[in-house]
Amino acid sequence: MSVNGLAFDYPSRPVLRNINFSICNGTFLAVLGVNGAGKSTLLKCINRVLKPRVGTVLIQKEEVAKLSRRELAKRIGYVAQRREQLNTTVFDAVLLGRKPYIQWEASSKDLETARKALSILELEEYSLRYFDELSGGEQQKVMIARALAQEPDLLLLDEPTSNLDLKNQMEVLKIIKKIVAAGRIAAVVSMHDLNLAIRFADKFILLKNGEIFAAGGLEVMTPENIEKVYSTPVKIMEVDSIPVVVPV
């Protein structure tokens, strides 16, 4: 997947300017930056939930702007930051990920794919529970399972761990890491928690005022860069050889 010269404006102000990057399958890319830096907007521009003002997004060498929504939905799975409460079972919620493939009714292959997505997220036992009866962490996993049921090449996850407790944060990110490490798909994940980002992501984009401030591997996550992006002085320490970002 590559993004070339992307820019997006809201009527009142420009949000993203001159965004360029590319990632290959098997990459976990963390998009970092302060609130309002344009993280969510960037994700939405990639799968055309928002229409970028200029610039192109290519996925497997196809231009996203030229694909129909249905074709796009077969290539990019997206989990929004905001979750709606659903009056359906977990299985139905995940089966919805098969929507781009379903013509009239879900085939047995669709059911099987949804079931597999549930089992990847270890949600089998919740299958026939109602979505709105689950905890926030469980609901988030259901949403990720739904995105996986789309059998995408790319996952876009908008702050998947916000509002989750420590255990669920770790679980969700471990699962994403595992899926990506299997090598077939890439993930672009907007995140707030720098420690989790450093721990799980392979590549990083630091957004500042709608532009890429720094991009690359772990080497860009220096105290200097972080301080410039977040306007907060930090130190990076190691606890049991795990890097930890500490504001000072």
Place this chain on the structure above:
Amino acid sequence: MVVTDTSDYKRFTGRKKAVLALLAVLVVVAFAVAINTGSIKLSLYEVIQAIVSGGNGVSDLVIWRIRLPRITAAIVAGAGLSVAGCVMQNTLRNPLASPSTLGIANAAAFGANLAIIVFGAGSIQSTSTDAVIINNPYLVTVLAFVCSMLATVVILLLARLRNFTPEAMVLAGVALSSLFAAGTILIQYFAQDYQIAAAVFWTFGDLGRIAWPEVAILAVLVTISFIYFMFRRWDYNALDSGEETAKSLGVNVERVRQFGMLVSSLITAVAVSFLGIIGFIGLVGPHIMRRIIGGDHRYLIPASAMIGSLLLLVSDTLARTMAAPVVLPVGAITSFFGAPLFLYLLIRGYQRR
């Protein structure tokens, strides 16, 4: 329950299909009761004979001219209004949405008032069981329809400017609703007593004023709309997950909303123009079924249609029999019996689904 294959899920959806089948049976039973109910007593044999082969003069007249059009209208209009409410609640993301939310019913009432009072299409006749007659029903129907479509077009145009956001559509509907209500009040303020009586009588909603040609128009419209809604059922499910998620699942959100509103408004406009205002079914029908079978539109759309048919048919049969030979206004009966049923389900909560 651990799902190691999809058979448990299939059993689960099988239960929903069983609910649909049960509803269908109930509609058939209600139909059978309704066709055998009326001031002229016919034996079951006469009824069946009249339906199948025409019967004798009286039974033929009673069945084919009076009861069947009325019953068919109840089934078709009930299904149409309820399914329109179901889709409106989805596209407007508002549990209070119903065919009357967008001001369509008020607009139709305004049109009917215009026809009856300004263009003199109504008068009073004290000898009939129905104290009021409408001299020129076609004018009333046409003006009611024109006004309700006007309201629909205005809302859709306004909504287009705001990208079909639910808030914009609901607020525009509320504004139009009170605009037409105010217009109706002004017309009535300068009207004669008998004209007001006729106009108020019109708004009550009555299945008796419909004949086969109108039933046919309504039936064709409701059938086509139902098929369209069924084609869109996965889109409506996706919309329940939020606008952005729906887009990411390949749904053309604006177009689905636009057509959903247009088609359900059309059903409402035609039904209200022919029958007068029959409230509550469009609101309560889908909610009853949501509480029984959940929010999956694959089952919710047909279930809403059938519960609508059932509610309106049962209400109309009660309206015909409770104070016979006086026929009570069916619009009031639907609310009178629908509301307690709905409250019961509301209190009992989400236990079954």
